[in-house]
Amino acid sequence: MEIAKLGEFGLIDRLTKDIEIKNASTVKGVGDDCAVLSYPDKQVLVTTDMLMEGVHFDLTYIDLKHLGYKSAMVNISDIFAMNGTPRQLTVSLAISKRFSVEDIEEFYSGLRLACDKWNVDVVGGDTTSSYTGMAISITCIGEAAKEEIVYRNGAKDTDLVCVSGDLGAAYMGLQLLEREKNVYYGQINDLQKKIAEAKAAGNDAKLSTLNSQLSALKDFQPDFSGKEYLLQRQLQTEARGDIIQKLREAGIRPTAMMDISDGLSSELMHICKQSGVGCRIYEKNIPIDYQTAVMAEEMNMNVTTCAMNGGEDYELLFTVPIGDHEKIQQIDGIKLIGHITDAKFGQILVTRDNQEFALKAQGWNPLA
Amino acid sequence: MEIAKLGEFGLIDRLTKDIEIKNASTVKGVGDDCAVLSYPDKQVLVTTDMLMEGVHFDLTYIDLKHLGYKSAMVNISDIFAMNGTPRQLTVSLAISKRFSVEDIEEFYSGLRLACDKWNVDVVGGDTTSSYTGMAISITCIGEAAKEEIVYRNGAKDTDLVCVSGDLGAAYMGLQLLEREKNVYYGQINDLQKKIAEAKAAGNDAKLSTLNSQLSALKDFQPDFSGKEYLLQRQLQTEARGDIIQKLREAGIRPTAMMDISDGLSSELMHICKQSGVGCRIYEKNIPIDYQTAVMAEEMNMNVTTCAMNGGEDYELLFTVPIGDHEKIQQIDGIKLIGHITDAKFGQILVTRDNQEFALKAQGWNPLA
Numbered sequence: 001m002e003i004a005k006l007g008e009f010g011l012i013d014r015l016t017k018d019i020e021i022k023n024a025s026t027v028k029g030v031g032d033d034c035a036v037l038s039y040p041d042k043q044v045l046v047t048t049d050m051l052m053e054g055v056h057f058d059l060t061y062i063d064l065k066h067l068g069y070k071s072a073m074v075n076i077s078d079i080f081a082m083n084g085t086p087r088q089l090t091v092s093l094a095i096s097k098r099f100s101v102e103d104i105e106e107f108y109s110g111l112r113l114a115c116d117k118w119n120v121d122v123v124g125g126d127t128t129s130s131y132t133g134m135a136i137s138i139t140c141i142g143e144a145a146k147e148e149i150v151y152r153n154g155a156k157d158t159d160l161v162c163v164s165g166d167l168g169a170a171y172m173g174l175q176l177l178e179r180e181k182n183v184y185y186g187q188i189n190d191l192q193k194k195i196a197e198a199k200a201a202g203n204d205a206k207l208s209t210l211n212s213q214l215s216a217l218k219d220f221q222p223d224f225s226g227k228e229y230l231l232q233r234q235l236q237t238e239a240r241g242d243i244i245q246k247l248r249e250a251g252i253r254p255t256a257m258m259d260i261s262d263g264l265s266s267e268l269m270h271i272c273k274q275s276g277v278g279c280r281i282y283e284k285n286i287p288i289d290y291q292t293a294v295m296a297e298e299m300n301m302n303v304t305t306c307a308m309n310g311g312e313d314y315e316l317l318f319t320v321p322i323g324d325h326e327k328i329q330q331i332d333g334i335k336l337i338g339h340i341t342d343a344k345f346g347q348i349l350v351t352r353d354n355q356e357f358a359l360k361a362q363g364w365n366p367l368a
Numbered sequence: 369m370e371i372a373k374l375g376e377f378g379l380i381d382r383l384t385k386d387i388e389i390k391n392a393s394t395v396k397g398v399g400d401d402c403a404v405l406s407y408p409d410k411q412v413l414v415t416t417d418m419l420m421e422g423v424h425f426d427l428t429y430i431d432l433k434h435l436g437y438k439s440a441m442v443n444i445s446d447i448f449a450m451n452g453t454p455r456q457l458t459v460s461l462a463i464s465k466r467f468s469v470e471d472i473e474e475f476y477s478g479l480r481l482a483c484d485k486w487n488v489d490v491v492g493g494d495t496t497s498s499y500t501g502m503a504i505s506i507t508c509i510g511e512a513a514k515e516e517i518v519y520r521n522g523a524k525d526t527d528l529v530c531v532s533g534d535l536g537a538a539y540m541g542l543q544l545l546e547r548e549k550n551v552y553y554g555q556i557n558d559l560q561k562k563i564a565e566a567k568a569a570g571n572d573a574k575l576s577t578l579n580s581q582l583s584a585l586k587d588f589q590p591d592f593s594g595k596e597y598l599l600q601r602q603l604q605t606e607a608r609g610d611i612i613q614k615l616r617e618a619g620i621r622p623t624a625m626m627d628i629s630d631g632l633s634s635e636l637m638h639i640c641k642q643s644g645v646g647c648r649i650y651e652k653n654i655p656i657d658y659q660t661a662v663m664a665e666e667m668n669m670n671v672t673t674c675a676m677n678g679g680e681d682y683e684l685l686f687t688v689p690i691g692d693h694e695k696i697q698q699i700d701g702i703k704l705i706g707h708i709t710d711a712k713f714g715q716i717l718v719t720r721d722n723q724e725f726a727l728k729a730q731g732w733n734p735l736a
Contacts, residue, residue, distance in 0.1 A: 027411060027514075028519070031520075031642070032450065032519050032520050032521075032626075032642075033415060033446040033447075033449040033450050033520070033626050033627060034413040034414055034415040034446055034447060034449075034450045034452070034510070035413070035414045035415070036411050036412070036413055036414075036450070036517060037411065037412040037413075037414060038411050038412070038514075039407050039408075039412060040407075040408050040409070041408070043395060043404050043405065043406050044404070044405040044406070044407060044412060045402040045403070045404055045405075046402055046403045046404075046405060046456070046458060046491065046492065046507070046509065047401060047402040047403070047492065048458045048460055048492060048493060048494055048505070048507055049460070049494050050460035050461075050462055050494045050496055050503065050505055052462045052496060052497070052498050052499070052503065053499075054498075054499040054500075055462070055496060055497050055498065055499060056496070078401040078402055079401075079402060081401040081402075082400065082401050082402045082404070084402070088414070090414060090416045090507065092416055092417070092418035092505050093418075094418055094420045094423070094503060123414065124414065124415065124416060125416060126416055126417050126418045128418055128420060128423060128424070129420070129423050130420050130423065130501070130503075131420070131421075131422040131423060131500075131501060132422075132499075132500035132501055133498070133499060133500055135418065135420065135462060135498075135503040135505075137416070137418055137460050137503075137505030139414070139416055139458065139507040141414065142402070146395075146406075149404060151396070151400050152399075152400050152401070153400075258400075258401050259401060274399070274400075
């Protein structure tokens with residue numbers, strides 16, 4: 001169905017009609033000039049992110065449902081990164097004429113799947129048109145008790161540096177998708193060139209063969225077997241609320257924390273700068289999945305560089321007091337990668353062969 | 369300066385370095401995964417809006433400083449429309465390579481001017497790139513005591529319907545700007561055609577005359593005298609916090625309220641639908657500025673239609689109990705335009721010659 005047929009308010013009604021409010025802090029959701037929230041006993045966390053087609057996502061390899069899911073998760077991740085609990089979310093979408101009502105419903109279904117997973121209420125937004133690409137802006141709101149909030153600036157000398165999960169896989173997933181896309185369009189272009197030549201030569205037999213090759217190619221699905229984890233990490237982002245839960249259960253409160261969206265190096269430098277400290281990170285301790293390593297090898301890339309600078313893993317990077325050493329080691333899915341030092345020692349990566357390098361932020365820069 | 373030179377974090381530092389927090393509810397502003405706010409005694413209001421280049425604004429006639437101002441004001445307006453006080457704002461910007469650091473500083477200077485006017489803290493955001501047009505997404509956060517909040521659904525039979533300021537001027541300002549833009553580009557195209565002809569004919573004397581005409585035209589500023597108010601209403605949007613203040617001072621609490629962004633008709637229908645009531649609006653009472661009327665005449669448009677459906681006035685539409693009649697009439701800048709009826713009487717516009725028409729929402733539909 002064409003979106004113009006429903007109009008803005010019709011579309012919003014359709015997208016939001018069956019939303020059920022789950023949080024006591026949501027007094028009023030969609031439907032007025034503002035959402036109304038109530039936080040008498042907690043502090044309120046607010047984060048916002050904008051995703052632009054062609055810059056942050058490519059609809060040739062992410063479908064709208066996964067895109068909706070990911071858009072919500074990357075914002076939910078920022079709430080967890082403050083040691084908070086996500087509660088509400090607003091979503092603004094700008095879309096061009098090429099999208100149908102069903103497309104937008106797909107996007108919303110993914111968004112709401114992510115929200116349902118973490119009990120987040122969709123409380124507002126804006127739906128409008130774009131002359132060109134799709135633009136998504138999401139604001140997520142969460143809560144935390146004042147004394148629970150973890151900032152980036154609390155890391156102290158001798159603290160342990162920890163990361164959840166593994167790193168570099170989302171980036172390798174993106175490399176894989178881009179490689180396959182290039183191969184695919186290379187083949188299509190090639191065939192289209194041959195078809196034009198056959199047409200010009202009036203070679204009908206050849207033309208017919210080429211045309212069937214083209215339609216077969218258009219249905220072609222690349223074989224990603226053995227690389228499923230990389231794709232999942234790129235296309236199905238998960239916010240690590242489970243890690244926050246485990247830390248709470250273990251009675252651990254990180255001294256500093258953030259989520260890894262731009263790459264480990266860049267995020268470590270943020271924490272060190274804001275906390276006024278240095279760090280020593282050990283290459284051998286950086287968690288890397290087997291598929292990530294294999295793919296890096298295949299693409300002739302240094303796997304540590306991918307893990308340090310890849311971005312989009314949305315794992316948690318945090319520091320804990322050295323006294324929590326044993327408790328941390330008992331938690332599955334958390335890896336100690338180094339420790340905090342005095343600022344004068346700088347931010348150092350110690351390689352497997354014991355060489356020392358200063359960290360550099362080579363993470364993704366959307367403005368470069 | 370090129371934006372890539374500074375990078376995302378450099379740009380954010382430059383734009384936010386001298387922000388001073390003004391509100392006690394702002395615990396932590398820009399610089400972490402989330403902003404942190406504290407609202408122990410009030411309810412929290414959240415609103416968000418997305419503005420797309422080519423759809424919501426045209427940089428050939430709005431400069432970046434006014435655009436920043438307007439982007440903030442339209443969101444601040446939504447907080448006032450709930451009878452709240454705006455406190456914090458986050459801003460996400462997606463920009464293409466054609467913008468410089470100075471351009472973005474212009475946008476921010478306008479945005480911060482609007483925020484300073486209403487004591488709003490800029491607490492976060494996102495700055496990223498766009499392959500095509502500029503995209504702006506703003507979220508504004510405000511506060512109100514639970515019993516102060518005015519929703520759209522509280523209008524009651526016999527309530528008075530009021531609007532602040534006057535209507536239709538922002539729309540006529542847009543018509544004026546679009547007309548001048550068309551005239552201007554028409555003349556440029558015309559001259560460029562003649563230049564091409566003179567070139568082809570090898571007529572150097574004529575070519576030289578035409579080229580000087582073209583450069584004179586490029587410096588041309590249209591004469592907007594006598595129409596300044598229309599331009600101001602289109603380019604320098606003001607949120608009506610002053611009206612909210614006056615209502616409070618007079619001890620009036622509206623029963624329903626919203627701001628007029630899409631046009632009076634459309635907003636009246638929202639209030640009637642959500643309150644389950646009808647309304648009777650008198651054409652003769654709709655406040656229209658002299659310049660709006662003159663311009664409508666000049667463009668051969670019906671001025672009431674412009675006022676009913678024009679949009680972008682960001683005036684307040686609200687209902688008050690009939691007992692507040694005298695108090696309302698003593699407030700400058702508020703006009704009584706009709707009253708609320710039982711739902712069965714419908715939503716009616718009574719014309720100057722006493723004809724009755726059902727209201728239609730012909731307001732701006734960004735998805736049409």
